[in-house]
Amino acid sequence: MKTGLTVRIVGIVIAVLLVVPTIVICATAFTSGSAVSFPPQGFSLRWIEDVLGDRRWTRAFGNSFAVGLLAALFSMVAGAALALGAARARGAIASVFTAISVLPMIVPLVVGAIGFYLVYARLGLTGNVLGLALAHGVLGLPYVFVNVLALLRTLDPRIEEAARVHGAGHLTTLATVTLPLLAPATVVGGLLAFVSSWDEVVVATFLSDARFQTLPVLMYSQIRSGVEPSVSAVSLIVTVVTFAIALAVFAVGPIRARLARRSSRL
């Protein structure tokens, strides 16, 4: 049974409200005036050029990329390991693996931020890529865990058994059979972990200093000191990068389905 017209109209109105903020910000990035206004005055690329030519912004871009990539790597390795443990251990041990993997989702960012700050500052892990990547890596881990666990549930155990029967050791089987099979889910989880790091302000503020700032940290301090079109231009660039990753995530879905079909035929 289809919905009535009213429900569909209500849905469309809410849909418009959902996307308006994104559209407003992207539009104000193209203003030729010097104030953030909607509809924007005229059309120019001056604010985007401004941002791309500003060392402060480009350095923050570089920092955010480096932190995001390293964080995604940590999330992928640890998240896939925990998913394998949770799927293939039994009873209490499996529950411990699951609980520890969802813990980062449950801890409020402010609470985590204080903890990271108290410990990482003592170890010299503030104001650099490694410290923030460790924190973001653990916060992004649940994305990898959930995706890999879901794939593991559908995986045919006979594929790995075939490798073992033919004399491959545990490590060889893991490296040449299991991990390649898990790669699509791990990459999707890693992309999500990258985006969550790319977007994260609170922990990043606690772990940054005047010389080391990520994009959200710099944006946040700019927004607080006053709204300016350059922030809209950065927002536009940030959004474009995120949407490109979103498209990649949706593109991996069909690949994953195809791989699953192929492996089930074996």
Add this chain to the structure above:
Amino acid sequence: MGRVLTNQGGGRRWWISVGLLGLLFVLLALVVPLAVVVQRSLDAGFDNFADALASASFIRSLGNTAVLAVGVTLCSAVIGYPYAYAMARSGRVVSRILLTALMLSFWTSLLVRSYAWQVILNDTGLVNEALQFLGVIDEPLQLIRTPAATLIGMTHILVPFTILAIFAQLRGISPDLAIAARGLGATRTRAFWSVTFPLSLPGLAAGSLLVFVLTLGYYVTPQLLGGAGNPVIGQSIVEQTNALLNTGVGSAMAVILLLIVVVILGVAARFLGLGRVLGLATERSDR
């Protein structure tokens, strides 16, 4: 015999040791820092907790947070339900449009969305300009730095969680049930309220709980939209640690927030299952 290899004896021990590798990472990177927060909160006996609970501004922020969380949860349910329903029960085109809009919003950076609402709700923002243009008001309304601004921004940021939880639940309910009710003489409205809606309640409950719990820990959006005048817990904690440099009391406040979250999720887990609230169960039922 396959089971023998992957799931028993040496096989299982191997997978446990793989899992332990990940466990070690979470322990060192997150659990140790959380333990240090707890330790720091107790470094003067219970004095830090006493100081936190004696602070009028912290108690006020607890109240503000509770009001905000209830408001965001209710608004998300009221806005999210019809959206999820339209997404689950409309034709291909409308469903696609609604899903795309949801994803565009969901994937926009949290900071960008908070900034957007600041631009929209400003004294010279979209809403005030439009109302003045239409002659509804002469002077700009004070929208920014009010609890209402935080409510609007937070609802916009969190409503996708409610929508996705309800949508997952609705997709599991066969439309045939409502059709059967109609065949037996129920009106469209009656069929919805006495068949579809009750069956969708677990999804609504799970989504609402998640939104409620997530709201408790927010800092950036309330700071940008609500200002410092009506602080939430997150703002109290950051003020203690960053502005007042009092990590002891700040840690005590953080432990209180963490306890509130854990207790709510613990109670929720008894009734709904934790996997469902955190969206793990929907992930599985999707396939």
